[in-house]
Amino acid sequence: MFNIPAITWTLTAVLLLSGSYHVLQATRPQQVTDRINNALHALMNILMAAMLWNLAPSTMLAQIAVLSGAALWFVIQAVARPEFKVLCADNRGRLKCVYHSVSMGGAAVMIAMMGQVSGGHAPAHAMSMRNAHHSLTVTAPTTAAATIDHSPGLVVLLTATFGAAAAVFIILGVRRGLGKSYRRRASRLSLRPGHGLEALGAATMAMMFAAMS
Structure with missing residues (x-):
């Protein structure tokens, strides 16, 4: 791919x-x-784009640490008590925070699988994208700890998870408002661009994980 x-x-x-x-x-x-949530999402997308081009591999551990911390941040919001209104207070908000936590964790896992883990040396059976030819390269085994071949089940699971998420966001995006009032219908329609962007993001994650399987 x-x-x-x-x-x-x-x-x-x-x-x-x-x-x-x-x-x-x-x-x-x-x-x-x-x-903060939007800034973390922006950072995640930038890191994923950089990973496609194998940019800044020496900062891989820092990237994983930041994304893991972001995943934990969304988990904290999802389990926060209802009185903390600035966090995920209602059920819909909690589900959203759970999904965003999975997204951050999935991005961290992908970077760990695709990136380099030891001083700029190529990891075992890693896939690195080169600017010149955009080719998929398989390197010789090294002492790297994280490899794609060691976790095919996780790759399949994450592919299915983000594929299902993309389908759900598409359904939410095309669903028409059922309320009688114009204000309610307009409110539902206003959510469509966000759902569309979420669907694109989830589909992108699913495609990238599928390429690893």
């Missing part, structure tokens, strides 16, 4: 588009928690 430049560029464009959207949302006047 990754040896096709058009697919690489398409995935990069989707990730940067999503990242730009979250950067814009993070700059708008709103609660501090929302700003």
Whole structure:
């Protein structure tokens, strides 16, 4: 899959588009928690786009640490007590935070599988994308700890998870408002761009994990 430049560029464009959207949302006047959440989403998309081009492999451990911390942050929001209104207070918000936690964790897992783990040396059976040819390269075994071949079940599980998430967001995005009032219908319709972007993001993650299986 990754040896096709058009697919690489398409995935990069989707990730940067999503990242730009979250950067814009993070700059708008709103609660501090929302700003942090959007900033974390923007960062995740940028890191995923950089991973496609094998950029900054020496910072892989830092990237994994940041994404893991972001996953934990969303878990904390999901399990927070209802009185903390700035966090995920209602059921819909909690489900959203759980999904975003899975997204952050999935991105960390992908970077661990695709990246380098020891001083710039290539990991065992790792896939690295080169700018010149956009080709998929298999390197010789080293002492790297994280490899794709060691966790095929996890790759399949994450592929299915993000594929299902993309389908759910598509359904939510195309569903028409059922309320009688115009205000309620407009409110539902206003959610469609967000659902569409979430669907694109989930589909991108599913495609990238599917390429590893």
